Amino acid sequence: MPLHTSPLRILGNGARLDVKEAEAALVEHYPRLVRLAYLTLPPRLGRHRRVLAAHAVVQRALYGGASTTPGQRAGAVPAPRTAGSVGDGGAPQSPAYAGVRLRVVRSALAFDSRPRWWPARVPAPATLRPSMPVVRGLRLFPRAGGIEEFTLDRAVAEVTGPSRAALGLLLLECLSDDETRALLGEAGVAGPAEAVRVAREIAGGDHDRVRTLLRSPEFDPCTVQTRPSDLLRRRNRRRAGVAAVVLFAVAGGMAVDAAMGTGRSEAPAAAPRPVPAVGALDPVALARTPAGQWADTSRVDFSAWAPRGGRTDDEALLGRALGTWARPPAGTAVTRAPGTPDVPPAQSPRLLFAGELGGETVVLFHDAGVRVVRYAEPLSRDGAPELDFARVDDADVTTAAAVVVSRSGGAARYLLAPWIAESATRDLLAPDSPARPLAVDADGVTAAVSGPAGGGSCTSWPVMQLRSSEKIVEKHAFLVTDLGDLSPAHLTHTPKPGSGAPARQPREATGGDALVGWARTACSLQGLRGSGVRAVNHWQFAEQSLPGTRASAGWVCTRADTWRGQGRVLVQFVPPATSATAPAELVADRRNTALCSRFGQHVVAATHWRSPTGAWYVLAAGSRAATGLQVTGSVRGASKGPTLAVPAPRDATFRASARLRDGATMPAVR
Structure with missing residues (x-):
C-alpha cells in the first residue's frame, strides 16, 4: 500500500x-x-x-x-x-x-x-x-x-x-x-x-x-x-454503465439527425415500459427460510423466520413492495428508526410475512441481517403506501421475538417469532396482577395489544410476556414493550447488590422483585419512545437508610441500549411511598455513556431530600465498589460506606464523589 x-x-x-x-x-x-x-x-x-x-x-x-x-x-x-x-x-x-x-x-x-x-x-x-x-x-x-x-x-x-x-x-x-x-x-x-x-x-x-x-x-x-465486495451490485453497475454509453450514443445520433435536418418523419412515442425487476428487486429471488429451521440452528434470530401469511406467493404484491422500497413514489409515508438507512437493498432480502390485516396488505422483509422493513398498502389501493425501517443487527432470541405488523388506534399487532411457545400481556403498573393470555392466529399474528398512553399520562404500561420453546434450549419467559419502533424493546432487571456480592448480570424482569421495581420506574420509558431502543435494564445499585426514619430508599440506574450502540442512562431516586406505583424521582439523565453497563460498572449519584419532619438533606449513594463518599461545596460531609446523608438547605450547591476499591475517585453522575 x-x-x-x-x-x-x-x-x-x-x-x-x-x-x-x-x-x-x-x-x-x-x-x-x-x-x-x-x-x-x-x-x-x-x-x-x-x-x-x-x-x-x-x-x-x-x-x-x-x-x-x-x-x-x-x-x-x-x-x-x-x-x-x-x-x-x-x-x-x-x-x-x-x-x-x-x-x-x-x-x-x-x-x-x-x-x-x-x-x-x-x-x-x-x-x-x-x-x-x-x-x-x-x-x-x-x-x-x-x-x-x-x-x-x-x-x-x-x-x-x-x-x-x-x-x-x-x-x-x-x-x-x-x-x-x-x-x-x-x-x-x-x-x-x-x-x-x-x-x-x-x-x-x-x-x-x-x-x-x-x-x-x-x-x-x-x-x-x-x-468479496457486493458482486451483484458490481455486475449491475457494469450493466448500468453499458446502458448509459448506449443511451448516450443514441441521444447523440438523434441530436446529429436533428441538426442535419434529415426530414425523417417521427413515429408516435410508445408508452414507457416498466423496468423489469432484476437482482435484489426480483420477487422470485427473495430468500425464504424453510419452515422448522429455527429448531435446528444455532443462530436464533430473524434469519430463522420462515415466510408466513396468505400472500407469500403473490409476486405482483411482492414486486410492488420491492419497487416502492427501491424508489418510493410521491406521497409514500416513510419512517425509520434513528440510525437506520432507508436505501434500496444490495441483495435479495428475506421474506418474513405477506398478508392482509385490518384493511391493508402488509409485507415484512429482513435485509442482510441489518434491518427489518415493513411495507403496507390499503386494500382499496386508493391511499398511499407506507414504508417503515428499523435496525435489528445482532438480534437474538429475545430481541428477534416479535415485530409490529400493524398499528391502529393506539394498539399494535405483532408477528411473533416461530420459537415463541406462549404469549401473554401484563401491566407494569400492576405488579401483583397476573399475566393475561394473548390470542395468536395460525400465522403467528397476535391480537391487538394496547400501547402505553401518550400525551404525558401514565396510568398503565402494557407489556408482552413471551416464553420461548423448549426446542431451542432457551425455555424462559421475558418481557418486551412497545417504544414506537418495529421491534419492541427487551426489558431486564439487575437485583440490588448483597453484602460483598460480586457483580450481577441482568436477568429477565418476570420475577416478583423485578416487577415491583419496574412499577416505580416504568413511566420513565416514555422519554425513550422512537429512539431505536434495543433493550432497557433496571438496576437498583444501592439501598440507603433515610435519616430520622426507619425507612429506606433505593437508587436505580435505568439503562437503555440502542441498536446503533449508543446508550442512555436515567438515574432515579426511589423514596418510600404509599403507592406501589408512585413514580421515582429523576436525578440524572446522561446520553452516549457507558455508565451502568458491563464497561461502566460503577455509578455515584446524589440528590436533595426532605424528611417527613421537614428537614432537608443531601443524600448520596454509590454502587458496590464505593468504599467512601464525599460532598463538597456549600455543604460538606464524608462517609466510609456506599451511602451518605448530610443536613443541608434546600438550595445548597454541592458536588459528590466516591472513592473506589482500587483507590480511584469517581464523580457523581449529573
Whole structure:
C-alpha cells in the first residue's frame, strides 16, 4: 500500500530528529501504531474503511498532509513533550517513537471532522483530504472476537474520538493519566481531562481484562480476513454503465439527425415500459427460510423466520413492495428508526410475512441481517403506501421475538417469532396482577395489544410476556414493550447488590422483585419512545437508610441500549411511598455513556431530600465498589460506606464523589 509523498525531516517546533530514526521506530512498532489508530478512528467509517485508514494514518506519519496545531510547521512530525512510560507491554521510550505516535493520534482524530459519507463529491479541506490505500473487489475485516470483544466495541463506539484515543494510550501504550492528557493536548484536543475520565469509565476497575480485549484480533487491523465486495451490485453497475454509453450514443445520433435536418418523419412515442425487476428487486429471488429451521440452528434470530401469511406467493404484491422500497413514489409515508438507512437493498432480502390485516396488505422483509422493513398498502389501493425501517443487527432470541405488523388506534399487532411457545400481556403498573393470555392466529399474528398512553399520562404500561420453546434450549419467559419502533424493546432487571456480592448480570424482569421495581420506574420509558431502543435494564445499585426514619430508599440506574450502540442512562431516586406505583424521582439523565453497563460498572449519584419532619438533606449513594463518599461545596460531609446523608438547605450547591476499591475517585453522575 504505497503512498507517494516526500518525507519531511523537520520534526517538531523547530526540533530536528533524524528521519531514519523515526522511520525505524515506525517500522519496528508498526502493528501497535496501527492498532492505536484503528481504535481512535470513528466507527462510522465501517470496519473495512477503518482498516485502510489506520494503515494510511501510520504510513503517513512521516509525510505531509495532516492537520497541525497552531504554531507548528505544516506536516512536521512533532517533538514529544515526554518520551512515554514503560509498563507491562508499555510503549518504548524512544523520542522518535513518541513523536510518530503523537502524529498518528493527531491524524486519526482529524477523521472525526471529515465528511460523514467520505469520500464526498465536494473536496474536503486540504488538511482533511483523504489519502489512503485503495483495495478494489475485496472487503477487509479484523477477525471477529467473542461477546466480550463485541460488547467492548459497542461501548467504545459510543464515546468521542479523544476518549477512544485516551483509552488506547492508557491501556495499549500504558501511559499515565498526566502523560495521556499532555499528549492529547499536544494533539489539539480541547478537553483532554474529560477524555481521560471517560476512558477510565470504559475501562472500569479491571484494566488488565480490558487491555487483553483491546489486544485481541477484534481490534487488530494487521490481521484481517477478506471477503468479496457486493458482486451483484458490481455486475449491475457494469450493466448500468453499458446502458448509459448506449443511451448516450443514441441521444447523440438523434441530436446529429436533428441538426442535419434529415426530414425523417417521427413515429408516435410508445408508452414507457416498466423496468423489469432484476437482482435484489426480483420477487422470485427473495430468500425464504424453510419452515422448522429455527429448531435446528444455532443462530436464533430473524434469519430463522420462515415466510408466513396468505400472500407469500403473490409476486405482483411482492414486486410492488420491492419497487416502492427501491424508489418510493410521491406521497409514500416513510419512517425509520434513528440510525437506520432507508436505501434500496444490495441483495435479495428475506421474506418474513405477506398478508392482509385490518384493511391493508402488509409485507415484512429482513435485509442482510441489518434491518427489518415493513411495507403496507390499503386494500382499496386508493391511499398511499407506507414504508417503515428499523435496525435489528445482532438480534437474538429475545430481541428477534416479535415485530409490529400493524398499528391502529393506539394498539399494535405483532408477528411473533416461530420459537415463541406462549404469549401473554401484563401491566407494569400492576405488579401483583397476573399475566393475561394473548390470542395468536395460525400465522403467528397476535391480537391487538394496547400501547402505553401518550400525551404525558401514565396510568398503565402494557407489556408482552413471551416464553420461548423448549426446542431451542432457551425455555424462559421475558418481557418486551412497545417504544414506537418495529421491534419492541427487551426489558431486564439487575437485583440490588448483597453484602460483598460480586457483580450481577441482568436477568429477565418476570420475577416478583423485578416487577415491583419496574412499577416505580416504568413511566420513565416514555422519554425513550422512537429512539431505536434495543433493550432497557433496571438496576437498583444501592439501598440507603433515610435519616430520622426507619425507612429506606433505593437508587436505580435505568439503562437503555440502542441498536446503533449508543446508550442512555436515567438515574432515579426511589423514596418510600404509599403507592406501589408512585413514580421515582429523576436525578440524572446522561446520553452516549457507558455508565451502568458491563464497561461502566460503577455509578455515584446524589440528590436533595426532605424528611417527613421537614428537614432537608443531601443524600448520596454509590454502587458496590464505593468504599467512601464525599460532598463538597456549600455543604460538606464524608462517609466510609456506599451511602451518605448530610443536613443541608434546600438550595445548597454541592458536588459528590466516591472513592473506589482500587483507590480511584469517581464523580457523581449529573
